[in-house]
Amino acid sequence: MIPPELAHTLLAFIVAASILLMLMRPRGIAEVYWIGGCALLLIALGLVPLPLAGRAVAEGVDVYLFLIGMMLLSELAREHGVFEWLSSQAAGHARGSAVRLFTLVYLAGTAVTTFMSNDATAVVLTPAILHAARKAKVPPLPYLFACALIANAASFVLPISNPANLVVFQGQMPPLARWLAAYIIPSAFSILATYAVLRWHFRADLQSPLSRLVLVTGHDFSRAEKATLNDGALAPALTTQGKLVLAGLAAMAAVLLIASSLGKDLGLPTCLAALAVTAVVSIQSRGNPWPLAKEISWSTIALVAGLFILVRAVESVGALHFTHQALNWAQSLAPAPGTLLTGFSVAIANNLVNNLPLGLIAGSTLQAAHAHGLVASAVLIGVDLGPNLSITGSLATILWLLALRRENLHVSFWSFLRVGAIAMPIALLAALSGAILMRAIF
Secondary structure, three states, rough: OOOOOOOOOOHHHHHHHHHHHHHHHHHOOOHHHHHHHHHHHHHHHOOOOHHHHHHHHHHHHHHHHHHHHHHHHHHHHHHHHHHHHHHHHHHOOOOOHHHHHHHHHHHHEEEEEEEHHHHHHHHHHHHHEEEEEEEEOOOOHHHHHHHHHHHOOOOOOOOOHOOHHHHHOOOOOHHHHHHHHHHHHHHHHHHHHHHHHHHHHHHOOOOOOOOOOHHOOOOOOOOHHHHOOOHHOOOOOOHHHHHHHHHHHHHHHHHHHHHHHOOOOOHHHHHHHHHHHHHHHHHOOOOOHHHHHHOOOOOHHHHHHHHHHHHHHHHHOOOOOOHHHHHHHHHHHHHHHHHHHHHHHOOOOOOOOHHHHHHHHHHHHHHHHOOHHHHHHHHHHHHHHHHOOOOOOOOHHHHHHHHHOOOOOOOOOOOOHHHHHHHHHHHHHHHHHHHHHHHOOO
């Protein structure tokens, strides 16, 4: 039997080490193995009772179902060319202007993040945009950073825009009307501020004109060929299955908005809607849906389950007492200072421990402190927007980086930080100011 004081110290050390190893990924070992191994070690040493671990895993069912549904729909959209079509539409409407293309890519990322979650933007839209940029033979970084940063900047437009939103509120998701009242203006400020910073930062790369025909088709046409071709006809047509996927996405968004407006959990509706859309598309195309199931990142589900165990383990030894005290102190301050201090503290902390474990800690702290209003809004905005500072900030940003590496394009930690150190604080200040403004008005 391990003495209580030693057990608490050992537990804290194992949890801290596992999160550090998750972020560093030594020898390329995936994150899930570090977190899962830590959870199993805590159980084996008796530091976490098996019933507690079981309850912790069960608490995340809504999040798992949400992730499964969104990943299934993202894979379905990728397989049937929806993202390639979306990127080609942006290219087709750029009319030779790099600035216009950048703006359209940013708007596409905003739409995908809002209605399909930030992970879809990071994992599936990013490779499509990179492919289009390479066809155009233009510097790809402005468009890729647009995908990376909008994946977080737009991730609190709706509850479904980021799985971290479900993690933070943990079964106490505000109804849609209350959500929009609290976050629609901060989201708009965040999106606009991030766009302005990126547009300024990459201004030199966005000066050269584009060839619309090369961008859309990848083929450099002769002058005679250009004279006989219609630009709009060059974009790859969306297949029947792709149109069904788009219609299914619209229907799913409507279902989730209705569920959110009624204050219902979003995981089960998301998963059921995704299964229904997959069934319809598979029947129409006479395809086998099982390969889609293999493309779902089941390791991500296991990673989230392991994080639930770790956070509940830390909570069981009273370690969240300090975060509880800090939040109560922030609530005792005047609204503006308390909101700004809370938002920036949470945002920076994201980049030390990643937003998934921090979201779980923040959610538990909000429940324990019965926090609401501006401070609760600041916590969520910090969790969602803070990861734009560095690569380690969120799962979506890490997935974005891995997607680029698969395409033999490497963005270093410092390269990302040079952009994020400007973009994140400005956007965060704008978003928190929007939250304070909304509170003052209403």
